[in-house]
Amino acid sequence: MVERGLQDARTLVTGALRGIGLATAVRLVAEGAQVLVTDLSPPDDPLVGQVLGRLGPAATYLPLDVTAEADWERARGWVESRWGSLDVLVNNAGTDLVGPVDQLDLAAWHRLMRINVDSVFLGVRSFTAALAAGGAGRRGGASVINVASIMGLVGFAETSAYNTSKGAVRLFSKAVAIEFAQAGKPIRVNSIHPGFVETPLLHIGMQRWVDQGKAARAQDLLDGIAAMTPVKRLAQPEEIAAAIAFLASTDASYLTGSELVVDGGWTAQ
Numbered sequence: 001m002v003e004r005g006l007q008d009a010r011t012l013v014t015g016a017l018r019g020i021g022l023a024t025a026v027r028l029v030a031e032g033a034q035v036l037v038t039d040l041s042p043p044d045d046p047l048v049g050q051v052l053g054r055l056g057p058a059a060t061y062l063p064l065d066v067t068a069e070a071d072w073e074r075a076r077g078w079v080e081s082r083w084g085s086l087d088v089l090v091n092n093a094g095t096d097l098v099g100p101v102d103q104l105d106l107a108a109w110h111r112l113m114r115i116n117v118d119s120v121f122l123g124v125r126s127f128t129a130a131l132a133a134g135g136a137g138r139r140g141g142a143s144v145i146n147v148a149s150i151m152g153l154v155g156f157a158e159t160s161a162y163n164t165s166k167g168a169v170r171l172f173s174k175a176v177a178i179e180f181a182q183a184g185k186p187i188r189v190n191s192i193h194p195g196f197v198e199t200p201l202l203h204i205g206m207q208r209w210v211d212q213g214k215a216a217r218a219q220d221l222l223d224g225i226a227a228m229t230p231v232k233r234l235a236q237p238e239e240i241a242a243a244i245a246f247l248a249s250t251d252a253s254y255l256t257g258s259e260l261v262v263d264g265g266w267t268a269q
């Protein structure tokens with residue numbers, strides 16, 4: 001059997017109660033990792049029980065609003081006291097904001113930047129020491145995976161705020177990857193750039209276009225996106241989770257500062 005360095009790895013995933021984050025937690029557990037599942041819900045939310053029931057004893061839940069410094073401090077305290085170090089950090093939590101640039105609200109713009117960009121900075125800052133400790137005994141070091149988007153690579157109409165936030169995640173990842181490598185800190189940092197993935201975020205986003213009268217049915221929009229994608233379909237969250245697991249694993253021991261595009265060929269056009 002090939003050893004991928006995920007057996008008993010200590011991992012933290014943000015926004016992990018649904019969508020890509022949940023699929024990532026499922027995948028990491030399947031590869032033998034311990035997962036600290038984090039999201040906005042309080043621990044007594046039935047969804048938390050349902051997710052933990054699915055993941056089994058390798059998973060623990062901690063509420064973590066990725067925009068809140070105090071929540072990151074609590075997560076750091078949890079990891080240091082229970083595990084002592086961290087092998088993998090997946091900064092996945094994120095949201096969207098659409099609309100013509102001249103109609104975007106500044107408060108909504110700032111909120112998006114807090115959720116999509118500040119989160120990634122706070123996550124890396126909170127866990128640099130714990131990741132350096134985890135990475136010291138691991139081939140290639142510890143791994144940070146920041147979930148960006150193809151919208152961090154190419155522009156789309158009426159998504160300037162989201163494009164900006166994901167472009168920032170891409171370059172933050174590269175800058176920190178170089179900084180850690182030059183400082184001899186055993187932490188790899190990479191960004192991942194999914195195309196259109198069938199998650200609640202995408203479905204809610206499509207419904208918003210319908211509510212604004214821009215399409216008759218959300219399914220028509222999804223079909224349209226699939227038709228414009230070279231492989232003629234959307235991604236499943238599990239396909240993004242598999243790529244995240246690769247970056248998390250020691251198979252990716254020489255990858256740092258890179259951007260992994262998982263988009264069915266969208267940006268190759």
Ligand SMILES: NC(=O)c1ccc[n+]([C@@H]2O[C@H](COP(=O)([O-])OP(=O)(O)OC[C@H]3O[C@@H](n4cnc5c(N)ncnc54)[C@H](O)[C@@H]3O)[C@@H](O)[C@H]2O)c1
Pocket residue numbers: 014015016017018019020021038039040064065066067092093094095096115147148149150193194195196197198199200201202
């Ligand atoms: N779905 C797509 O097509 C797609 C494509 C490219 C990139 N992405 C990115 O992938 C990531 C996950 O997206 P998804 O489609 O699974 O979304 P989703 O909305 O289905 O799930 C996101 C999760 O993040 C959580 N979350 C939101 N705000 C949070 C906060 N402040 N603190 C902690 N948790 C918070 C939500 O509660 C939710 O559980 C995001 O960063 C998104 O931008 C998604």
